Amino acid sequence: MRFFSSSVARCATALLLTCGSLLPAARAQAPKTYTSSEILLGLKKLNVLGSVMYMAAHPDDENTRLIAYMANGRLLETGYLSCTRGDGGQNLIGPELREGLGVIRTQELLAARRIDGGRQFFTRANDFGFSKTAEETFTIWDKEQVLADMVWVIRQRRPDVLITRFPPDARAGHGHHTASAILAAEAFDAAGTRNGSPSSSSTCRCGSPSACSGTPAPFS
Numbered sequence: 508m509r510f511f512s513s514s515v516a517r518c519a520t521a522l523l524l525t526c527g528s529l530l531p532a533a534r535a536q537a538p539k540t541y542t543s544s545e546i547l548l549g550l551k552k553l554n555v556l557g558s559v560m561y562m563a564a565h566p567d568d569e570n571t572r573l574i575a576y577m578a579n580g581r582l583l584e585t586g587y588l589s590c591t592r593g594d595g596g597q598n599l600i601g602p603e604l605r606e607g608l609g610v611i612r613t614q615e616l617l618a619a620r621r622i623d624g625g626r627q628f629f630t631r632a633n634d635f636g637f638s639k640t641a642e643e644t645f646t647i648w649d650k651e652q653v654l655a656d657m658v659w660v661i662r663q664r665r666p667d668v669l670i671t672r673f674p675p676d677a678r679a680g681h682g683h684h685t686a687s688a689i690l691a692a693e694a695f696d697a698a699g700t701r702n703g704s705p706s707s708s709s710t711c712r713c714g715s716p717s718a719c720s721g722t723p724a725p726f727s
């Protein structure tokens with residue numbers, strides 16, 4: 508009995524020491540707490556079923572006022588899909604370039620969505636730097652793969668409306684921008700067809716949004 512008691516005591520001591528060593532990590536991962544206004548907003552959003560997906564090419568292409576308005580003003584489920592992670596941008600405040608810069612800009616977008624209430628999505632398109640035309644962009648992007656990624660996001664989130672940040676022509680000013688609008692329009696149609704992007708049709712339901720629109724003028 509004494510042996511049993513001492514064994515139990517040793518186990519308890521070891522458990523306490525183990526738990527004690529884990530406590531700092533546990534505190535570091537404490538669940539997010541919500542303010543009363545955030546809880547009220549969440550409750551209001553339960554009564555709104557609409558959703559919108561905004562599509563462009565790079566981190567910082569998005570109009571955060573539009574996302575904030577859709578997510579918090581109109582109470583819609585709001586997503587932003589950036590085709591790239593911004594690897595090809597310039598960095599004036601640090602040494603990170605290419606993949607390192609893409610990691611930073613990915614985190615910047617995720618942080619922005621935590622503020623404006625949107626959800627963030629990406630495709631596998633590579634930001635290889637400035638491109639004059641969509642035709643040039645599609646010589647480097649694997650168009651079918653990027654299209655498949657966009658279709659997958661549409662089928663997963665099933666937005667009611669797609670909004671493209673740029674027009675599908677030279678007015679977009681950058682080949683990636685033009686390509687993002689061209690692909691968004693193609694993804695809009697392909698998401699609703701069984702043979703559109705077969706790689707995702709087996710894992711999520713087909714269905715196109717109800718409408719596809721450019722960014723409303725007041726927000727451009």
Ligand SMILES: [Zn+2]
Pocket residue numbers: 564565567568681684
């Ligand atoms: Zn851009």
